Amino acid sequence: MKAAIYARYSSDNQREESIEAQIRAIREYCQKNNIQIVKIYTDEARSATTDDRPGFLEMIKDSELGIFDLIIVHKLDRFARDRYDSAFYKRQLKKNGVKLISVLEQLDDSPESVILESVLEGMAEYYSKNLAREVMKGMKETALQCKHNGGLPPLGYDVAEDKTYTINEREAQAVKIIFDMYANGKGYSEILSLLNKNGYRTQRGRKFGKNSIHDILKNEKYTGVYIFNRTASKYNGKRNHRKYKNDEEIIRVEGGMPRIIDDETWKRVQERMNNKKHAANKAKEVYLLSGLIYCGKCGGSMTGIHTYGGRNKGYYSYYECNVRKRTKECDAKSINKEYVENLVINELEEKVLSPKAIDNLVIAITEYTKSQSSEIHKDIKVFQEQLMGIETQINNIVDAIASGMFHPSMKEKMDVLEAQKANIIQKLEEAKSQAEIHSLSAETIRKYLEKDIGIKTKSLDEQKRIIQTYVQKVVVYEDYIEVYRILNIARFPSPPP
Ligand SMILES: [Zn+2]
Known part of the structure; x- marks a missing residue:
């Protein structure tokens, strides 16, 4: 985990910790929890009347860059002075995938209200997406006539005056190169260097990158199939947050647009991409409790780990205390991943989502x-x-x-x-x-x-989202485990040795 530190001091309040003292306490916390500090932001208020926090605003801006996952403050009142300030900036951080942590208030407010707030925010977001769906209805009419629905047309196509697609020869060449090379076993970097060397550019006139190649290889339109509503709009502005819509919302018209890629090449490319994806998925274990699970003995966070080992050289995955891993100052035992995850899922299924x-x-x-x-x-x-x-x-x-x-x-x-x-x-x-x-x-x-009923049948990503919504933390003690979930704290026995 990478973190930015934020410290603030206003000279008119004598009871505050100095910036140095705040930073010292945060450094200790980071060391204990295996957190790497990448940047420190500070503000020293000259007067209480103006909202003069250049360091703070710079940090919020930097949160877009993905250089840190956490912002750590000594106390929450260093971050914001009231709930509206706090809600506003926290939401911006959330959009950028950055979490706020306070050293002194490791769990802010009561667990109930914190989770209620996050559940409510999730609802508000969900319903604004439904509104977007209404807007989509109108666009569907245009789609049924295989017409362009706004935005940039895909690389390789122009939009004619009657809004239908025509081929842009120069761009179509780039599309063919990409498909042919990939179908023949070439990697992204080889494809990129050839394209960029020969002066091909994306629709936005930029050099090609790995993401643009990937999107092109996945775009079925190149086989002449008109597709509308293939992807939900990017939310969070991040590519990896793209989600595929339900099948019934997708309009497909075969031969609805001019073809650039033949079926044989398309098939070979998809096969190769799927094989690659499977290889990547195999190596990646999803840790449903990451960021939520803590060591009861020392208070440090626990991290998911998997190894091949033990007497039978079998596959083991578990959560381990970070302090123990790093400094050996804690001797808490690791906990079996499946055991603790099942416990949480069962608890949610029975007590929250029934x-x-x-x-x-x-x-x-x-x-x-x-x-x-x-x-x-x-x-x-x-x-x-x-x-x-x-x-x-x-x-x-x-x-x-x-x-x-x-x-x-x-x-x-x-x-x-x-x-x-x-x-x-x-x-x-x-x-x-x-x-x-x-x-x-x-x-x-x-x-x-x-909509979250039936958590056990959902995909791992969905399960993770549900858990992260309704559970605030899981604390693993020597002989019991505590699950802090919405409206309740439940205690469970440790797994048998
Ligand atoms: Zn520990």
Whole structure:
């Protein structure tokens, strides 16, 4: 795990730890948990009135780059000063796959409310995707006539005036080269260097990369099949998050567009790609509890490991304490992967995602949303009043300047007010989106929960998503295991030796 550190100090609060002390505590934590520190961001507030956190904003921006998986703070109040600030930036981090950790509050708030919040956010995201599906309906009409549906056409095609596809000869050459070389056993790098050397470019005019080659090799359109809605739109802006839609949402028209690749080549390419995928899948074990499982003895995190070993030279996978692995200062035993994962899956299946449990969960979540909702609406009112106050002050200064009074201090005052205004607007926006999340109806909540029924029959990726939604942490002690899941903490015996 790679982490960025964030430390903040405001000189007007004498009781705060210094930046050095915060960093020291975080370093200790990282060493203990086998976390590599890649960057340190700090802010020293000059005054409490302006929201002046250049280090913080730089860190949020850097979270897009994928250089760290975690942001570690000493205390959560270093990261954000109120729940709206916190929710806003946490969501941005989540989009970029970055998790926030606090050294002192290893589990923030009560486990119940934390998981409820994350479940609610998942629901809101799910329902906004359903809205997108409605928009799709209109696009389907166009698709049935084998017409281009907007965006860039695939490499090798142009869009004619009547919106049908025609072949772009130069680009089609590149497509043929890619398929032929791959079908004949060449690797991506060989293909790339030939394409780039001969001046071929992608539809966006860029040099080819491995991702673009992969996408082209997977695109059945090149065999003359018109396909609409093959992939859901990329969410998170990341390629690997692409998901295939259900079959019934896909429109396929054979011969619906001009062909570039013959069936024989297409078949050979797909066979080779599938073989490669199987080889890669075999080596990759999915650890359903990664990031959630902790050692009860020392508090450190545990990591999934697999080896061939033991007396029978069999295959073993398990979770091991990081501290033990690194420093041998902890002597906690490892735990069998299958044992602890099954325990969690059974617990979720029985206590969270069964029809009866869902009834109780719907009640609990609706009560929670109601109580939160009234708080949030109170906050929205306060923010709106503050915003009006600031706007009045800004208008007064503008009026003064307009009537010929100008003093250099006005400019300074104006800058402070504008910064405050931007800050409040952002909080207001976040509060409104929170209000929306907390206004889901009981029926909506029920539908969302029901889609995860039958966890045992789902794919490993789905299982992982479900576990990461409903379980906050799993702690492995010497003779028992604790599962912190939504609305409850359950205790189980350790596996027999
Ligand atoms: Zn340990």
